[in-house]
Amino acid sequence: MSKKILLDVKNLKLYFRTRSGSVQAVDDVSFRLEAGKTLAVVGESGCGKTSLAKAILRLLPRNISTYSGSIIFDGEDIMKYSDEKFRREIRWSNIAMVPQASMNSLNPVMRIEDQLIEPLLLHDRHMSKKKALDRVNEVFNIVGLPTDFLRRYPFELSGGMRQRATIAMALASNPKLVVLDEPSSALDLLTQANLMNVLKKIKHEFNTTFILITHDIGTASELADEIAVMYAGEMVEFSSADYFYTDAHHPYSRKLMASVPTLREDKELQFIPGQPPSLINPPQGCRYSARCEKRFEKCSMHPKTTELEHGAQVKCWLYDETGEVKHA
Amino acid sequence: MFNSKTRIAILAVVLLFVLSFGALAEQRMGTWVDEVIIVEEPSVTTAVSRLKAGDLDIWASSSTDSNAFNAVREDPALDYYQVFGSYTELTFNPVGPTFTDGRLNPLGSRKIREATNMLLDRDYIAQEIYGGLAVPKHNMLNGSFVDYSRVVETARALEIKYAYDVEKANEIIAEEMKSLGAELVNGKWHYKGELIEIIVLARSEDERSQLGDYFAQQLGRVGFAVKVDYRSGAEASPIWMLGDPWAGQWHVYTGGWSAPVVYRDQGHIFNQMYTRRTMSAPLWQAMEPIPELDEVSDKLYRKEFSTMEERTALYSRALELAYEDSPRIFVVDQTSFLPHRAEISVASDLAGGVSGTGLWPMTIRRGDEVGGRITMGAQQVLVDPWNPVEGSNQSFDQLAIRATFDRGFMTDPFTGNYHPQHIVQMEVTVEEGLPVSKSPDSDWVTLDFVPEIEVPGDAWAEWDPVNQRFITVAEKFPEGLTATRKSVIHYADDLFDTVKWHDGSPYTVGDMLLTYVLDWDRGYEESQVYDPSAAPSLQTALKSFRGIKIISLDPFVYEYYTESWSLDAEMNISDIFAVYFNYGTAPWHTLALGMMAEINGELAFSSSKANSLGAEWLGYHAGPSLPILKKHLDSAIETNYLPYENFLSDFISEEEIATRYANAKAWYEAKGHFWIGNGPLYLEKAYPTERMVHLKRFEDYPFPAGTWSGFDEPRVAEVEVIGPKRVKSGEQAVFQIDISFKGEAYKMEDIQEVKYLVLDAAGNVAFSGYGSGIFDGWFEVKLTPEETAQLPIGSNTIEVIVLPTLVGGATFGSHTFVTLP
């Protein structure tokens, strides 16, 4: 495993302008991801996971109020790139995305193979059509789709197949980083399992770095090397999967883990009372404190990010600078 | 003194001078302008903008739009001609006293109808509703036509009697309504408990909708509930004209009429307006005129009088009775205006505008320019196909058509009288006792009265379509035949030498005779070119026609015998130079082509025959007829075809036939159409889709430019009455009448008569008389001491009516004075 840092995000902010005010969807997020690793970003609905993905890929809506921070990808700060440079050099060829509910991500009036070879021909001038078709056939095999479906139109495929086709599309240009947003949420269990297998296969064969955004921690466990937890627009915890699953740090993370059924244990499932706070005017201090059983006075101040061992980080006053638990 | 060399030199110089002067003075024949382009411009507002921008030189249609009128008046670069001829009236539903459903019809009562005359403030209507483009009209006479001045005393007296007075009208109406059994409830008339609602049918397309509103308002003031029903022409006519009046769907209708020519004799109109005799529509058949009115109208129509005085008496009586009966009351005479750029001058008929006179091509000119092009706008262009037998009768087409052909005579655009053109002399003989008179300046006409006119036995009485010859009077009326009128027409001596058709063919007697024969032939079933629509007019013509005899072929002179006659001797012309003067004229060879096509069933002269044959209506100027005519031309050339060969071969030689067709062929190859005329302008090309007509000057036209100068402007007299402010009763009083035109004194010989009326303070006519001419521009009215002694004390008005010969209408002037004891 190479220890090269592929993605180094620092202080990433993405705020939207709405009629009610400024939505702080991604609020000062920082993390590092090594090449070849898979990061699972988990959290409740509305916590900002998808916005984070969009922020990284610069797929911004029109009503932005703030977009700042730095994203150092493979040694270069791509935040500084112009839109045109970003489009040509980063999008798809280096960072690809498989969006949420990608049933509708395929152009209904174009044949699948045309859509798949499109970015290949676009980003690599020397690619001939034949070579592109060969590559596309290859990825179809990888994702386990029969290649005669390439000549078909999207509406002729089922939802699951379209999902896989989109993933194939993302992989075709061999990007360094693939971001998958809820890749299996719309699929049945069988297909989900299949999908995970495919991703694992790709990960092993091609050493692709994945960011997997999901609210399903259980499924994520198969693939993830690192886990990041988002809450109310902030990244409250970032740690390796092993540690996370056995001993998560942030109280929220612990609660999350407690709510997942495990196969062999006889666990009493817990749930977290309350609602996440609005992203429009987030409360002062720790945003989780309202629902946290472990809260104390200091929680009314906004917690800093604390570095822990093994490259993990957490945003909670329970841990002081040294990583020691202060309160039980 | 001078040696021979010098003498020769001087002679040469003089000769050169004379020759070049002669060359310079070479007359320009035909029109002043070189070409005229007529384009379609349907909107008067746009026309005015185009005139201002110089895009158009003249807009040859007339308009009553007051905004456009003001725009023209205010702009010094523009000017206008006035055109009269349309008028508005209110027609009443005269049946009564009740409709079929029992409702009372107030307008069924004569007294009420008579009273409505006083409900109209005609000055207000003319100014406000018509924007000043109208003059009040009190009776069916048009103030600018001759008949008005003939009966002016009666007319004026009646106008005063029925002047605007709502209270007086109300009294009369109220009394009459009560006697009919109606009662006034809450200020509104009711009959048998029901509210009487008067329905005013108002035309929606023009000012008449406002007129309807106005009249409704006035009726409201005398206690009537009114409903105004706005309808277009097509919607209205089934109701008021054709519907059953007894059904009571309407009480009042805003009618309008137009007089497309300056009428010199309006005697026939009483019959049309007040009796059942002329129109068969249900409304007319329901009229019940006062018996005396009925009688007088008919007498006027049949001209049952022997002197002008008799006529005037009948006429005045008819006017009085017309008011008493009032099945219709008159509102305004509309004047419309015809805008043009100030530097353009042209003859414009007082009733028909530019398109109403054949003089326009010869008079149209831009300032003093010789040559050049005039761009003329018209509301519509190329409406119906052009053919001289029964082609387009639209005034819009007439504008161009009239420029391309001549008649034997020319109608005066201001007086409606006739002037000689190709006809140079006429002798009119009428039966004694008929009130025909002759204008003293018409020295080309002579007038005789004889006890009896016998028609010579060798005159032609009727055409025989089977044998293609004329039946003589002796054959048809072996017992002998008389006529009421005989006209001997003399055409110019050099007629056949100078007149040419546009394709170069010289005018020959064949052209006159073929059109004459064709006119007959079409009405007979046995003819190959029989047209059912021509049959009725042939029958009516036969009733008055007595005979025609050609006295000489060159010069062309003929005698015409008939039962019909006109009051003015000059109008007793029966011209065969241009028989179809409404539709144009054509040389015999193009008519022959048309005939061939009609015999073959491919084209027809009249639209009704075209419809029944399923063929196209023949148009010589453009369109689908042309290839068919060309085909027949080719075959005519081969066979040297002459229609009515039996008859015409005596007058048309084989050579002429060949030359004619050859000329036509050359013309068609050059111009692409077959409209060949003999007028001062020829048709260069007609553009039906683009709606343009291109006319060019005909260089071989026999009359010089400027022949009709003096007709570019109607010399309407301007009258001023100057006299004492105070007159002593019993002393002589002299009033001076100043008559001028644009600052110049009006020549005495151009004044027909000056009449005067003296009115008292109430407006009644005290007495009347004639003024006497002193010298050019100055007439005088002398009141003798006996006359002034009769004058009522107080304020009096002298009204003067000046009737020139140069225009058909009179000008009025007045002066108020006070009579002291």
Add this chain to the structure above:
Amino acid sequence: MLNIETAQEQTVPAKKRTSGNLGRIAKYTLVRGLTLIITVVIGVYLAILIANGGGYVDKMREGQVREQLSLELAGNEAMSHLTLQERRAVEEDMVKIRIEQLGLDRPFMIRSFEYLWNGLTLNLGSAEYLLSDSGSRQVRNILGERLAPTLLLMATGQLFLFFISVFFALFLSRRYGSVMDKIVVALAPTSAAPSWFYGIFLILIFAALLGWLPFGGMVAAPPPENAFLRILSTLKHMILPVGSIVISSIFLTSYYWRTFFLIYSSEDYVEMAKAKGLSGRAIERRYVLRPTLPTIITSFALTLIGLWTGAIVLETVFAWPGIGRLTQSAINMFDTPVIVGTVVIYAYLLAITVFLLDIIYALVDPRVKLGGGGTRS
């Protein structure tokens, strides 16, 4: 781990489709064709009935004939020697002749079927009142002579308008909220004024005030003989009316299409295309324009059919010899053959267009199959 290979979806193998296809297409064509013909027949017959007020117009026309004849004969001095009976007889004769020619002596219902049959077989026949510009009674000439100028004007104007607005709208949809976008939205209400309204102003400015362009008409007076100069003159005369057509609708139409494209631009696959790094142009063309092609083609086809009916007032304002004014005259005068001719041609054009559109949709949008079936999701 489940075997990927075995979990394949059932789909129809490609080879079986063709023969089934042909059969289905043939059936579709037949059924569709029949339906359209029936619709055309009903539509035209209704138009005939309405144009004649169910026969009421016959009475009005008879009235008009009588009125006209009465007036003509009343003013005819040659008739002055006849007695009333004679004159009545003459009048009745002439009225009868004219009524026969117009066919008014036969009951309306029978004539209505004749009109219908003639119209459907495009045997347009002769008009009852109107004449073509060159004087022909044939309806096909009446319509034909005016058709070319109308098509020229309307086609140029509408096509300009269509293409400018669609591409302008595409451009705008990518700049949502920009200044240009806001201006267009703000100006959209200007299209409430009809084209002739702008026409009048254009004439005022360019013809009356500046004198640069002609007041109206199709060609200069007199028309140049040289064909090339004539074409130039016609083009010069087309500038203002075409300008009016474009100006009067450009903002609203662009606004409409821009909103339309905006909606389609928010589709997921458009986002995806952006994520794929496609250029703006490419996205416009392939991801926005192509899926919306059916709608655009429909709009275009319907515009094309509407072209030939002309614009009555616009043609009047510019004195353009078009078919719009003709149709209006025909309706005013109740000239049934001309009205039927207009309606029939329009109906046929519409029917053919609709029929062709279905086929075009199938070609353009793979989700659509002729003969039913549609998308399968």
